[in-house]
Amino acid sequence: MSKGVSAEAAGRIEAIVGAKGIRPAAEAQRYMEDPRDRFTGKAGLVVMPDTTEDLAEVVRLCGAEGIALIPYGGGTGVVAGQLSLDRDDVVILSLERMNRIRDIRADDGVMVVEAGCVLENVHAAAAEHGLQFPLGMASKGSCTIGGNLATNAGGIQVLRHGNARDLCLGIEAVLPSGEILRELSPLRKNNTGFDLRHLLIGSEGTLGIITAATLIVKPIEPEVVTVFAAVPGPAEALALYQGMRRQLGEAVSGIELMSGFGVGLVTGHFANLRNPLAEPSEWYVLTELAGHAGLQDNVEGFFGEEIEAGRIADAVLASSEAQRQALWDLREHTPEANRLTGAICSSDTSVPIASVERFVAETHAALAKLHPGLRVNSYGHIGDGNIHHNVFPPEGVTKPEFVAATPGIIEAVRMAINEVTVACDGAISAEHGIGRLKVNDLARYAQPAKLNTIRAIKAAMDPKNILNPGALIG
Amino acid sequence: MSKGVSAEAAGRIEAIVGAKGIRPAAEAQRYMEDPRDRFTGKAGLVVMPDTTEDLAEVVRLCGAEGIALIPYGGGTGVVAGQLSLDRDDVVILSLERMNRIRDIRADDGVMVVEAGCVLENVHAAAAEHGLQFPLGMASKGSCTIGGNLATNAGGIQVLRHGNARDLCLGIEAVLPSGEILRELSPLRKNNTGFDLRHLLIGSEGTLGIITAATLIVKPIEPEVVTVFAAVPGPAEALALYQGMRRQLGEAVSGIELMSGFGVGLVTGHFANLRNPLAEPSEWYVLTELAGHAGLQDNVEGFFGEEIEAGRIADAVLASSEAQRQALWDLREHTPEANRLTGAICSSDTSVPIASVERFVAETHAALAKLHPGLRVNSYGHIGDGNIHHNVFPPEGVTKPEFVAATPGIIEAVRMAINEVTVACDGAISAEHGIGRLKVNDLARYAQPAKLNTIRAIKAAMDPKNILNPGALIG
Incomplete structure (x- = not known):
């Protein structure tokens, strides 16, 4: 049944935020x-406030x-956290006009x-001051800081710089009550009560709407070295990483497995785009290092020894920014290539680092058992x-x-990967969050103590369930 | 009125945890x-469970x-978070028997x-495997991991390795309901619902009792360089730090200001203990660096140039582990020296880094205005x-x-420091927490939106208020 948002309510919201x-x-x-x-989302109205105060007033009115x-x-979220799947009596609250570098x-x-603020614009603003904001992902041209924090986004630099939460010292947010929490001071230490910043980050908009953030920026480092190398398999990719860490x-x-x-x-x-290595390989890694003058020589030396010792087959170092970008394009076009190829499942799992090899082997075996023709592209932040895992129909068969x-293959694939994940003590969502797509999975796999606590906190902070109902908690 | 814990209740608890x-x-x-x-605490009974399951049963009984x-x-907490100040009808729940490296x-x-586990024992266990757990503080010989996490402890290595929360990938905890939350898997990424780990860490035992933790350990680095240097003042100490970061x-x-x-x-x-530098200075820094072979030479070069350029007066590099320990003893004996000297106030403030100089200048001025004879030892993690700030009576006058x-001087000193803290956009507790000592300060300085949320979460998770009542929230 279509109800939408009433004209009367829309008028009152417009009185707050204006026609724009x-x-x-x-x-x-x-x-x-x-x-x-x-999926296709539904909505009664899209509202785009320009200030935190207006947004708070909208939240109070909606409450x-x-x-x-x-x-x-x-x-850009891939778990339908930003989409209303079955109700159109909702407001889509877009933060797009609140895009100032304060x-x-x-x-x-x-x-x-x-x-x-779009992530790429944040990168550019930092770079003007010789600084970097080291959160990177394929969607950087569209995703926003608010979404990055609401979902605790990960990406390609977590290894060194952490997830989104680790790069955020403070937030401003509108709570379900319509109160504004202003905690933007750039404090490295702050033990004054429960850490509401860490609670709101990753809560996928169910406990508050993050309106601004104080982000950690770091000096741009003099040398950046990017290497694409052929490796025998995931275990050897990890061994390569451990060796790099040591030396x-x-x-x-x-370091990205591909x-x-x-x-x-x-x-x-x-x-x-082309594969820069002449001989084909079943597995590759794309790795990037940044540091002081002389790093490039050290990295060349390291990879030379790895090749000589037979631990990797071949490697190429980017010798210009254009070459570097070409290597990263191979990685960053992966999600789109998966979509174009017709993936029937795109998983997002984390396991203990030492269990990666087991996880890859056991998921591949489980998928082959489900249907011998399934093709799997396994890649990511090893x-x-x-x-x-992106899973595709057999060669020559369309999705x-x-x-x-x-029938049932999509769900069967998803569950096969989930079961290996849980057996490996992993998380069914590493970096994408729960959204609406994984609500049932969370309810199935999370411990009762965790689910009960999540529900109790949600009910306490948002008793009317007005913020992103249906996401994360269901 | 003394009520204590009834013999009947004590008997039922003993039936769970045993005579030991x-x-x-x-x-x-x-x-x-x-x-x-x-302060002097009160208690009806001290209970020391040996397992998480026993502890959970005790919590359920007490609930x-x-x-x-x-x-x-x-x-070792200094804000009375672990002391019952006005009730003896409480159980002190000591985790001392749960001290296994799992x-x-x-x-x-x-x-x-x-x-x-005592922090120093964790350091030793890691070192046996060539690893370090880089959380360090003066109380390391007594403080425990549970307390470190409950208070999100800071200390002398936060600059590089983060606060306690940043070194913890997972926790096991008993919730106020008596349910056990087991989230110990060593996942670097985990976006499956609200981050209860970060909520419990720093909640000072008011939302759950942390019983075990998965801690990040890092390889011990080949070279450690420790330097004690005379600097003109806090601003120059910070400039020195920025220069070190660059080079x-x-x-x-x-880097510790002293x-x-x-x-x-x-x-x-x-x-x-002795001051290793010949000429007296109003300010010093103690700094430590760790890294690869060659670091000591680089550090020597850096400090040589700083002295030559006149930016620092003098510096000494530790040339042995004994000398390194002697330098750190100067820093680590500071709290005890303050106590022996008769401090009337020991503050724990953080401000934005760029505001440190202003904070020190304005607090010193405010204290001089309160009473011209007050002596102040300002030091810490600049x-x-x-x-x-440790504040002492005038020379020759006992506390x-x-x-x-x-009359009223202790409170006046505390409030003078608090007021400058707030004017500098700082936190009234950087690393020690709120405990019972700062409950009124938190209620005074925290925003209503924050206080309301803290209270709502506490009521939702611990409706009977059985976990550390009186701490943090009051």
Whole structure:
């Protein structure tokens, strides 16, 4: 049943945010799209406040009227956390107009930005001051800081710089009560009561709407070295990482496992991209290091010895920024290549680092048992124990054909990966969050003590359940 | 009115934990002592469970009977978080028997330890595997991991390695309901619902009792360089730190500001300790760096240039482990020297790094205005913006004499420091927590939105208020 948001309520919201701050659902198709084309969202109204105070007033009004709010960042989330799947009597609350860089304080090593800032714009603003904000991911051109924090985003530099929460010293947020929490001071130590910042970060907009954040920025390092190398398998990729850590120290910013199959998908779909190594390999790593002058020589020496010792087959070091970007393009075009190829499942698992090899072997075996023709592209942030599996129909079969001919296969694949995850003491969501896609999985796999506590906190902070109802908790 | 814990309840608790797990209040003087001799705690009974399951059963029994529990780690907390100040109908819950190292997993870069492990023993266990657990503080010989996490302890290596929460991948805890939360898997990424680990860490035992933790351990680095240098003042100490960061990178593990007055107190009270620099200085820094072979040469070069450029007066590098320990003894004996000298106030403030100079200047001015004879030892973790002021009576006047002759001076000193803290956008507790000492300060300075949320969460998770009542929230 379509109810939408009443014209009367919409009028009162417009009185707060102005005509520029409101968009009827009929003109807001893009807020209802899923980046992986699996869902279509619904909405009664899209609201785009310009200030924290206006947003707080909207939340108070919606609380009084019992209108649910779905916070929306860049729309790049892949677990439907930003989509209302079955209700159109909701407000989509987009932070896109709150996109100011409020302050860059080099002496304090921070910048204060509004939640609607696109990640790439934050990178650029920091770079103007010789600084970096070391959170990176393929969606950097669209995703926003608010979404990054609401989902505790991960990405390709977690190994060295941590997840989004580790790069945030303070937040400003509107709570379900409509109160504003202002904790933006750039304090490195603050033991004054429960850490509400860490509670709100990763709560996927169910406990509050983050409106601004104080982000840690770090000096740009003089040398950046990017290497693409052929490795025998995941275990050897991890051994390579451990060796780099021992010999090159904390300079390793990231190490991405890539499958030969996956690299082939990328070069197949994007004609301008190519695999820079001559001999094909079943597995590759893409790794980047940053540090002081002389690092490049040390890295060259290290990889030379690895090749000589036969531990890796071949490697290429980027010798220019263009080459570096070309290597990263191979990695960053992977999600889109997976989509174009017709993935029936895209998993996001973390396991203890020492269990990565077991996890990859056992999931591959379980999938082969489900259906021998399934193709799997396994890749991801191996140094964090965070592997993504993208699972495809057999060669030559389209996704619609395969799904129609193999009822229940999507769910069976998902559950097969989940079961190995749990057996490996892993997490069913490493970096994407729960959203609406994994609500049942969380309810199934989380301990009762955790679920009970999550529900108790949600009920205490949002008794009317107006913030992102249906996400995370269900 | 003395009520104590009834013999009947004590008997039922003993039936759970056994005779070794219980100690009557009359034999438990040490659990009632304050490390700064300001308070005396009360208790009806001390309970020392041996397992998480027994502890959970005790919590369930106490919940049913309405008996409050005060979690107790090493007893080194300085804000009376572990002391019951006005009720003796409570159980002091000591984790001292739960002191096993459960696992050391070098491949995963973690160790799993029980909450009652003394920090120094954790260091030693890690070192046996060539690893370090980089959380360090003066109380390391007594404080426990459980207390470290419950208070999100800081200390001397936060600059590089973070606070206690940043070194913990997982916890096991008993919740107020008596449920056990087991989240010990060493995952670097885990976005499966609200981060209860970060909520419990720093909640000072009011939301749960941490019983075990998965701690991050890192390889011991080949070279450690320790330097004691005379600097003109706090601003120059910070500039020195920034220069070190630029030239020596992330090798800087810590930098401690020390006042000449404070160093004099330490060498005055401890005859075996001496100031290694010939010329007296109003300010010093003690800094330590760790890294790869060659670091010592680089550090020597750096300090040589600083002296040559006149930015620092003099410096000494430790040339042996004994010399290194002698330098650290100057810092680590500071709290005890302050106590012996008769401090009337010991503050624990953090401010934005760029505001440290202002904070020190304005607090000194405010204190001089309160009473011109007050002596102040300012020292601490300057790279974190975390400065401690210890305030003493005028030269030649004892603490009891001064306090008697100057009514209200202790509170006036505390409030003068608090007011400057707040003006500098700082935190009234950087690393010690709120405990019972700062409950009124938190209620005064925290925003209503924060206080309301803290109270709502506490009521939701501990509706009978049995875990550490009176601490943090009041």
